[in-house]
Amino acid sequence: MAYVITDTCTKDELCVEACPVDCIHPKKDEPDFEAAPHLYVNPDDCIDCGACVPVCPTNSIYTLDDLPADLARFAVDNAAHYN
Numbered sequence: 161m162a163y164v165i166t167d168t169c170t171k172d173e174l175c176v177e178a179c180p181v182d183c184i185h186p187k188k189d190e191p192d193f194e195a196a197p198h199l200y201v202n203p204d205d206c207i208d209c210g211a212c213v214p215v216c217p218t219n220s221i222y223t224l225d226d227l228p229a230d231l232a233r234f235a236v237d238n239a240a241h242y243n
């Protein structure tokens with residue numbers, strides 16, 4: 161299981177600062193930051209700690225289990241960013 165970021169993300173990077181394993185990208189200093197519609201969790205690196213969820217002001221981060229059906233595409237979308 162990994163956490164998933166959805167399209168209400170405003171790219172303020174509060175989750176990036178909270179994540180202990182640096183698995184949320186792109187970051188401001190990375191070339192694809194401006195073009196990215198939202199940030200993405202790398203499912204291979206996420207340790208499911210949950211630290212990103214309470215710091216997100218837009219409630220854009222879900223566990224895979226809690227991801228609403230109408231947002232299911234974002235699980236694929238997050239993983240695809242790293243493939």
Ligand code: SF4
Pocket residue numbers: 165168169170171172173174175176199215216217218219220221
């Ligand atoms: S904390 Fe929420 S709004 Fe901010 S970058 Fe992370 S997912 Fe996006």
Ligand code: SF4
Pocket residue numbers: 163178179180181182183184201205206207208209210211212213
């Ligand atoms: S659950 Fe933990 S490891 Fe996974 S993205 Fe959030 S802060 Fe990072």
